[in-house]
Amino acid sequence: MKRSRLTWYLLAALLALVPVGVRVLTWKISWSQPVDPAMAQAGEELFNHEWKPEDPLAPDGDGLGPVFNATSCVACHQRGGPGGSGGLESNVTIFTVRNNDGTTRQGVVHARAVRYQETLRHVHPELPAIARPALALLVPLPGREREAIPFPPGVHVSQRNTPALFGAKLIDDLPARVLLAQEKGQRLRWGLAPPESEHLPVGRAPRLTDGRVGKFGWKGQAASLADFVQAACANELGLGNPGHAQPAPLGKPDCRSPGLDLTLEQCDQLTAFVASLPRSVERPPETSRAREDALAGKRLFHAVGCADCHTPDLGPVEGIYSDLLLHRMGQELQGGGSYNGRPVPVPDAEPGEGPLPSEWRTPPLWGVADSAPYLHDGRAATLEEAIRMHGGQGTRSARQFAALNIAAKAQLIAFLTTMRAP
């Protein structure tokens, strides 16, 4: 080969390597920062603190309220220790209303207030003046269908159950590309099926308006733990902070706070505490017989297709049993509105980019044995009920679970009950 030709080939190879080089230089590696113990300790105090109006811990603002759902974080996040899940009594009520002009209004109907109490009537004049509707009023629970109240067209009210926060840091540290890899893998696996599929377990990564991938919340509506904590401070306790203003009462939109209740540092302390919570664990049963059952249950979990969505490992996080992707879960499990963040279109609206009413982020199953009740609004009291209620993309595996014999079902449930809060 002549020398000039060789030079050309080398030049071409070099040129081809330029994009690779640039990518290597710009590849973002998110190193996991260890939690500062002092910050976490300060955060623990804030997490357990009973907030009052004009609270001394919030010198610049009005403290608790004007509207709130509870007086402390731990009031809701308490099962299995501080940071755990909550019962039906700590459900949060969310509404979405589509106005006649096509715009939507959404928010939280807060359970309590310092002065101006919110009720369902603020959402729509035809609804009863109830501040804290029981779940049975909103969804036809099995056996209690008659209690459900009819909603005018365009009005959607749903609830959110309190999830456990254990292991939140592991999720926070996950790069978005892990979720996206999961999304691509699921699509490939089902012959490039689009995530609009109502039947195939093909999820999609939740997207925020700014393009980031959401990882927290039932709808995957928050991209980072810090974001969610700031939203929780404002929405649950009425503590305004630099990341999220405190909500004004529904009937009193001009009710203003004198200043911010929390500083950014206080929010960071809270985040540090939540991040310091240990992850849930898989605790094998004591007797060898029960252990074998749980093991058989684990195999069944894969065999009936639960692991399609509840993937055991996600990137570096082992034993999370979730893909953190949004899945369409069918008509029965619809729920509009969003706890915070991006508007969720109401069921009879055109689908947009945001999560659909029937779309839910697969909840991690770690610690599932200690986080009853189940599903986004806690409508399932037991694990078996939760599985039976899987619709949409989960229909097939729920049906396969239903087709198992009693012993096999018990084995699968036995496997799920090995997953305990720390």
Next chain:
Amino acid sequence: MSRPELSKKRPMAIKFICGCGKHLRARDEMASRRSVCPRCGSPVGIPSLRPTHPGTALGPMTPDERRRARKNALPAPLTSPGPARHEPDRIAAVGPVPAPRPLNLGAVHVLSPEESRREAAAWPGWPLETRWYQCLLYPLRAWRLVLVLAGGLAVLTGAPVQILVPRQEFLVGQQWPFLFAPLFVYLLLACGFLQRVLASARAGEPGPVRPPACGLALLLRSVATWLVCFLAGPALLAAGGFLYWLHCGDLDLLDELILAELVVLAVGSWLLLLLAVSQRGRLLDANPLAVARLVGRVGDRLVVAALAGGVAALAHGRLLLAGLEELHRRPGMGGLLLAGCWLSGLFGTTFLLRLLGVWCHRAPGGSGEPNPLTSADCSPFLPEMPSSRLQ
């Protein structure tokens, strides 16, 4: 008997028989030279115009020459005797025509005299291509095969998605790779066909490609060739590209560029490796050195064409993915896209392999170019000589 136009201009005066039984003719200026039999690939000495010893070969090679010749020969076939058969002193033996040798797997596809005669008679107007665009006609001539293969591929790509995916029960757990297993098997058949296209172009055969009727062994050999060539480098690029695609998150322009490069390189290098192997039919030639040697002999256009093939493959890959995606929404449209994609892909590949093969055939040192000084545009050997004419 009709013969391609081109050969009429240069009379093929020298007639002789290769050791493998092939009847050959050579142009006058080839007298006393050495060349390679297009059928078995053995070196042959072409008799001088006025042989001093009628019916004997050229003087025997020196040991050194012999070694080189053996190295350059097509492979010692799996089933046929070793290099002894390739010794040049048997080549020009005149007399009773030896029985045709067992099929030489390395050459994959070369006509027997019988076939050649029929071939040339059936395709009087189809000399070996001299211009690149003439190669476009080649897949058209093989249209039935291309159509059948493309149709099969489209069905096997679309059917699993249409029939199996909605019935998820079949595909629980880890069974999902079986979804496309029939497709892969069928793809191997297509490899068999394409390998024949390449081999016949490399051997400089005119006329259309014949259906792969030569049996399982030949098919397996072709498949092995394609697999080995894929594993010898392109596989690494493809796997790297796939993993990068899976794990790079949202694709920005840079990622698209990197992925495109990987695909183009993978397909381009695969083509070049296949070509390198097809020169002598030795799987060991699936290495960069052999490719470099080949490019040095045939020219840089080989690289350009292979990379262009890569670009085309990239476009077709995208079309295939779009078709699969569409299949879930509008099955008719998706099916159409898939069929179009496979048809165009197979057509393009056939064309490209024909072109590359003919280039290799004609380049100096290829059996199609006896003498770098004469601008031969036709094989020195015309394989259509009826044996009766020799006597």
